[in-house]
Amino acid sequence: MIIVTTPNDSDRVLVDSSGWLEYAADDPCAAKFAPYIEGGAPILVPTIVLYEVYKKISQERGKGAADRFASQALRQVVVPLDETLTLASARASIEFNLPMADAIIYATAIANDARLITSESHFQSLPGVVFIQPD
Numbered sequence: 001m002i003i004v005t006t007p008n009d010s011d012r013v014l015v016d017s018s019g020w021l022e023y024a025a026d027d028p029c030a031a032k033f034a035p036y037i038e039g040g041a042p043i044l045v046p047t048i049v050l051y052e053v054y055k056k057i058s059q060e061r062g063k064g065a066a067d068r069f070a071s072q073a074l075r076q077v078v079v080p081l082d083e084t085l086t087l088a089s090a091r092a093s094i095e096f097n098l099p100m101a102d103a104i105i106y107a108t109a110i111a112n113d114a115r116l117i118t119s120e121s122h123f124q125s126l127p128g129v130v131f132i133q134p135d
Contacts, residue, residue, distance in 0.1 A: 013114055014043070015033060015037055017049050019117055020033075032132045043077065044112055045076045048105060090103070092107040117132065
């Protein structure tokens with residue numbers, strides 16, 4: 001199932017690591033994430049997403065590609081992990097049975113009233129998630 005939404009300038013979105021990786025590599029789902037990354041909506045980037053995506057791109061495609069991602073991501077709304085978000089993440093991990101990084105990503109979206117844009121199936125049924133069906 002694909003949930004189709006059209007982002008607008010007032011919506012806040014949080015594109016998870018899978019989305020940034022698809023987009024950066026121009027993988028099959030890149031075009032589905034592009035409206036969220038290239039649109040006018042404010043994009044939240046949790047520091048854990050910055051870490052995960054920078055590391056993976058650096059390992060797979062080199063420092064130059066990773067730096068291009070970082071340059072784009074750092075122009076967005078970077079959300080640091082503070083004590084309030086840490087506790088919300090722990091609660092989300094317990095309630096939704098999410099691994100640590102995913103709980104941080106989901107809790108960040110919820111705390112900031114943003115839609116989580118993802119192709120990760122374990123997020124699919126959670127409230128506030130726009131699930132992008134992988135090809």
